[in-house]
Amino acid sequence: MSVLLCIETSCDDTSAAVVDTGAEPAAIRSSIVSSQHEFHAVFGGVVPEVASRRHTELLVGAVADALDEAGATWDDLDGLAVTTGPGLIGALLVGLAAAKALAYARRLPLTPVDHLQGHLAAGYALGVEAPFVSLTASGGHTLLSVVERGVEFRVIGRTLDDAAGEAFDKGARLLGLPYPGGRELDLLAATGDPAAVTFPRSLPRGFDFSFSGLKTALLYYLREHPGEAAGEARRASIAASYQEAIVDQLVSKTVRCAEREGLRRVAVGGGVAANSRLRRRLAAACEERGLEAFIPPVALCTDNAAMVGLAAAHLAAVPWPDYLGLDAYASEPALNALRRRS
Numbered sequence: 001m002s003v004l005l006c007i008e009t010s011c012d013d014t015s016a017a018v019v020d021t022g023a024e025p026a027a028i029r030s031s032i033v034s035s036q037h038e039f040h041a042v043f044g045g046v047v048p049e050v051a052s053r054r055h056t057e058l059l060v061g062a063v064a065d066a067l068d069e070a071g072a073t074w075d076d077l078d079g080l081a082v083t084t085g086p087g088l089i090g091a092l093l094v095g096l097a098a099a100k101a102l103a104y105a106r107r108l109p110l111t112p113v114d115h116l117q118g119h120l121a122a123g124y125a126l127g128v129e130a131p132f133v134s135l136t137a138s139g140g141h142t143l144l145s146v147v148e149r150g151v152e153f154r155v156i157g158r159t160l161d162d163a164a165g166e167a168f169d170k171g172a173r174l175l176g177l178p179y180p181g182g183r184e185l186d187l188l189a190a191t192g193d194p195a196a197v198t199f200p201r202s203l204p205r206g207f208d209f210s211f212s213g214l215k216t217a218l219l220y221y222l223r224e225h226p227g228e229a230a231g232e233a234r235r236a237s238i239a240a241s242y243q244e245a246i247v248d249q250l251v252s253k254t255v256r257c258a259e260r261e262g263l264r265r266v267a268v269g270g271g272v273a274a275n276s277r278l279r280r281r282l283a284a285a286c287e288e289r290g291l292e293a294f295i296p297p298v299a300l301c302t303d304n305a306a307m308v309g310l311a312a313a314h315l316a317a318v319p320w321p322d323y324l325g326l327d328a329y330a331s332e333p334a335l336n337a338l339r340r341r342s
Ligand code: KG4
Pocket: 011, 137, 138, 139, 140, 141, 164, 165, 166, 168, 169, 180, 181, 182, 183, 186, 270, 271, 272, 273, 274, 275, 276, 301, 302, 303
């Protein structure tokens, strides 16, 4: 199998892509992302029902655009791939139902892809080779893992409370920034001094992450220094300091993991990997230690369907029409099993 039409609708981005998995490394022939941000901004966050409805409206156009941009027709496709979870269940079901219907009508196979595996496969666009250390940081997950082969991974650390993306979004909200907060905080922090405020760095031992204390520290800081966030320059420095505390945690544990595991390659994925400070700091930390950093372009870090194809290249396709019984899932089965054990 080589040319795949890929669909990703796990949250608020309606995405379709054409990926040639026969090429080495897999080649992204097109990638369309129809962001719904403006529809959710008035609510200050993603409204699941609104997301599902917008996916139904936007997906057909996104698929047509993905084929167009790739210069492909339906006859050129060897299969489809779709994100089946974790994510917003209604949103996932729209993508899955569409993928099933299109694959069934064309008598094509369908590959179900886990959203986390999609994010960690983004590094394959840059030619990373397993085994490698993977940091996947998004709005729902913060996962440090070793990718052993393909998209099979061993969990090394995860967040004990909020995800890194949630820490960005909650911090942004406290600073009065509009939704979606992570990117806004990144932009504001660009002109600030990251050493202006010392936020707590008390980290969980080992390779797990924790961000909820940091968010509380920002809340108290703003309460104790009323008026500071009103001045644009000071607000930028508070944002930069807060961002630095998140980035410190992510970068230090990721490079330490590579050293402990004796691995030389490090890849990142997930919306937080779009953060400009994280990208710079991780690249520098890897260079210092002689590690090779694979930092995909921003468009491959935030939700997109091309990464679904990159992951599908390493997964088994379900033959026509056996996939009709496939279901979507809201939470991560592998991580839930792990949580139950601990
Ligand atoms: O991977 P993603 O697009 O969707 C999920 O799977 O959650 O990640 C979204 C998260 C949000 O929390 C968003 O604020 C964060 O990624 N994000 C950023 C940046 N761009 C997106 N966080 C920090 N800096 C950015 N530039």
